[in-house]
Amino acid sequence: MSETIGEQSSALRMATFRLARRLRAQKSDDTMSDPQFGALAALHVHGPHTLTALAEREKVSAPSMNRTVNCLEETGYVTRETDPVDKRKISVAITESGTAVVGDTVKKRDAWLSAELETLSADERDVLARAAEIMAVIATR
Template sequence: MNDRVDESPRSDSRDALRSAASELRMATFRLARRLRSQRAVDTMSDGQFAVLAALTMHGEHTLGQLAERERVTAPSMNRTVSLLEEAGYVSRTPDEDDRRKVTIALTDAGRLVVDETVRRRDAWLEQALADLSGHERQTLAAAAEIMRKVADT
């Protein structure tokens, strides 16, 4: 039996790829965490904001559609929507044809929260980018395009 570790160039390449993947994952999570901390309502959870953002981007949804979009159970989404409704960020409207269905829509207050959170996140990131060199900003712009490509696979 051969107990030697594969020291071929292919093994080195896999190790380098694994290391690069780990570094990218950690940097991406850290940046995402910093961006998420920039919010208009400090007490709002990431899940609650995700619902407001989904309604902003995709319009009205039923509870089931929101649960599916956010990959949570319907009871969990119902709790999230209830909290958002109590805060005045969303409204529920019963379906005229099927009273069991309810449409969830963003209110003006909810739209303001999304707009202000996006503004704060963009401002934070703009300031962070301003502290970098032109070459570093170009590198990040190229990396953003590559990251979108990876995310779309």
């Protein structure tokens, strides 16, 4: 008897969750939390943000993002810069060392996943490539 849609969705959710957890464990700075890396990666990809905009992007409260940014600032991964036009506005920007941590972490995660994919057959890798395309469609809806 085949699985129901509910059973399939549950199995996919759990497998995705476990894989994401394994990938998140691969990072170049083991002291950095997942929310800290998420904020740092957002700054790397999207450029400087105000604290409020960064909190909205990461779907957390402004006070929570402030704590995250404080930790990243203490480690030298981000700086706060005053807007030259509106002195009341502060932007959070990634530093060179923050950019290096993001790059090193991405390389580490890609290397781990590549090593895992090498243990699979060509057919299994093809199935996962197609699944990745479908998951990307679902994620953008």
